[in-house]
Amino acid sequence: MKPNARIRRRLTAWYAGSVLVLLLVAVLSMRAFGRRALAEQHNQSVQRAVELVRSFFRAELSEYQRVDATLAHIAGELVFAGMGLDFLRPDSSQFAQARAPVGGGGPREPVRQYVVPLERELAPGWQLRLRVSVADLDQARRRIDQSTLIAIPIAVALAALAGWLVTGRALRPVAIMAEAAERIGADSLKGRLPIAEPNDELGRLGRRFNELLDRLDAAMGQQRRFLADAAHELRTPMARMLGETEARLVSPPSAHDRESLQRICDDLRHASSLVDELMQLARADAGSVDAVLTSGYLDDVVSDAVVPWNAEARRRDIALDVGVLDEAPATLDARLVSRLVGVLIHNALRYTPAGGRVQVRVEQRDGCAVLEVHDSGIGIPVEERERVFERFYRGQSARQRAPEGSGLGLAIASWVARQHRATITIDDGELGGALFRVTFPPPSGMVIPATAGDIRTRGGR
Numbered sequence: 184m185k186p187n188a189r190i191r192r193r194l195t196a197w198y199a200g201s202v203l204v205l206l207l208v209a210v211l212s213m214r215a216f217g218r219r220a221l222a223e224q225h226n227q228s229v230q231r232a233v234e235l236v237r238s239f240f241r242a243e244l245s246e247y248q249r250v251d252a253t254l255a256h257i258a259g260e261l262v263f264a265g266m267g268l269d270f271l272r273p274d275s276s277q278f279a280q281a282r283a284p285v286g287g288g289g290p291r292e293p294v295r296q297y298v299v300p301l302e303r304e305l306a307p308g309w310q311l312r313l314r315v316s317v318a319d320l321d322q323a324r325r326r327i328d329q330s331t332l333i334a335i336p337i338a339v340a341l342a343a344l345a346g347w348l349v350t351g352r353a354l355r356p357v358a359i360m361a362e363a364a365e366r367i368g369a370d371s372l373k374g375r376l377p378i379a380e381p382n383d384e385l386g387r388l389g390r391r392f393n394e395l396l397d398r399l400d401a402a403m404g405q406q407r408r409f410l411a412d413a414a415h416e417l418r419t420p421m422a423r424m425l426g427e428t429e430a431r432l433v434s435p436p437s438a439h440d441r442e443s444l445q446r447i448c449d450d451l452r453h454a455s456s457l458v459d460e461l462m463q464l465a466r467a468d469a470g471s472v473d474a475v476l477t478s479g480y481l482d483d484v485v486s487d488a489v490v491p492w493n494a495e496a497r498r499r500d501i502a503l504d505v506g507v508l509d510e511a512p513a514t515l516d517a518r519l520v521s522r523l524v525g526v527l528i529h530n531a532l533r534y535t536p537a538g539g540r541v542q543v544r545v546e547q548r549d550g551c552a553v554l555e556v557h558d559s560g561i562g563i564p565v566e567e568r569e570r571v572f573e574r575f576y577r578g579q580s581a582r583q584r585a586p587e588g589s590g591l592g593l594a595i596a597s598w599v600a601r602q603h604r605a606t607i608t609i610d611d612g613e614l615g616g617a618l619f620r621v622t623f624p625p626p627s628g629m630v631i632p633a634t635a636g637d638i639r640t641r642g643g644r
Contacts, residue, residue, distance in 0.1 A: 190357075191350045198346035203339045210331050217327050225320050229313060232263060233299055236311055240302060250306045254279055266315050271298070273308025293317055360389055474516040474602040478626055481511040481520070481552040482545040488524035489543055492532070500537040503528070506544040511552035513623045515603055523599040526592045527556040527619050535560035540614055550625040560616035568609040572597045596621075 239257055247253040254270045258279035261268060268281035295317050301309040360376045375396060378389040428447050489505055496503035524543070531541040539559040546553045563571060570576045574594050596619075600607040605623045612618035 191347065191354055194350040195343055195346040199339055199343035202342035206335050206338050210335060214327055214331055218324055221320055221323050229297055229315055232266060232313060233311060236261065236268065237302060241305065244305060250309060251278065258282065266313060269312040271310040271312055474519050476514045476516055476603065479513060479515050479517060481513045481515065481554060481623060482508045484515065484517045484520045485524055485543060485545050485554060488521040489528065492525065492528045496532060496541065499532055501532055501535050502540040504542055506542045508545050509547045511545050511547045512626045513552040514626045515623065519599045519602060523596050523621065526596040530592050531556055531558035531560065534558065535616060542614065552623040554621040556619045557612040557614045558616040559614040562611065562616045563609055
């Protein structure tokens with residue numbers, strides 16, 4: 184799940200939860216108010232019935248003179264719908280009951296009884312008993328409760344939907360900025376975050392981030408220029424010193440001088456190789472080196488690239504041979520692929536002890552051209568196989584075996600592979616050491632120019 188989606192869900196949940204709390208408070212308050220209003224309305228209707236009976240009693244008492252006669256007359260005259268009326272003697276026994284309405288019985292269940300004095304002065308001790316149906320009251324209360332139970336979930340669902348839509352719209356600039364940030368890599372800091380509203384909070388954040396990218400781009404540009412300039416400035420004097428040292432080795436020096444000169448010569452070769460690698464990576468970072476991809480055959484390029492390393496293999500007493508060499512068409516830059524083959528062979532020779540073996544193969548698999556370099560060396564631990572493609576990284580075993588290594592060789596190999604849209608992996612080899620496998624995509628049959636934006640450089644062991 185994307186982080187933006189998680190934030191959107193949390194905001195929607197908070198919004199819906201807040202609406203739920205507010206709705207509960209409001210609806211429960213309205214429910215309590217409604218129930219209280221219904222109860223007051225019910226009590227008022229009972230009070231009006233009592234006042235009606237009392238008024239009728241006072242009016243009829245002047246004619247009938249006696250309380251019992253008056254109440255007997257009233258019981259035959261008054262009829263209440265949904266309500267029963269009884270007259271009680273001072274001893275609380277029933278004296279008379281008002282007749283029921285035509286076509287109906289007494290009040291519907293449930294019934295609530297109210298006993299009140301008839302007239303304290305005119306009829307002391309006599310009471311009215313009203314039997315009032317509360318069925319309508321209970322039904323109204325149930326309707327209020329049902330409406331509450333239906334309204335709250337619907338309101339919360341609508342609030343959640345509105346919150347989801349609103350937060351999605353509000354977070355859309357964040358998603359656009361995140362997508363733009365993903366396209367910005369260490370090899371190219373030219374991209375910037377799009378800013379829709381420069382004056383809001385997200386706009387200010389985007390401006391600050393773009394300003395940071397500007398500073399980083401300027402700093403990395405200075406670093407690349409310095410690296411390229413330093414490598415260029417070092418290359419000429421080192422080449423001159425190496426030439427002088429090799430010239431001195433041609434004349435017959437003393438054994439001690441020859442040993443010293445040989446060490447100097449070896450150090451200069453190593454430093455010269457390091458400078459070449461630094462220049463290659465600096466140019467790649469600056470985007471000044473592009474692969475010119477044309478249709479060709481990987482096996483032809485590899486067979487030619489192996490030849491210069493035969494002398495180095497003999498010097499190290501290592502058997503360097505070419506195994507399977509299938510015809511493997513590919514879209515490639517022969518110069519860069521030769522450099523890739525050289526890096527892998529040099530890497531294998533460096534970490535293979537004397538008497539060992541290095542084998543180079545080219546095969547055609549599922550339409551892809553595959554280059555493999557096997558060695559019988561120390562191998563690469565599984566936990567280091569990802570990191571060996573990082574710049575200047577060298578594992579513990581690699582530092583012990585070849586302390587003079589720079590950790591840049593496989594950086595160049597990785598860069599060349601990516602220039603060709605190829606993959607480079609490491610496995611356990613058949614010879615007991617490491618197996619480097621480079622898989623080139625099927626040939627397209629046409630020239631595919633690479634761009635600087637396609638360069639992804641990682642380091643070597």
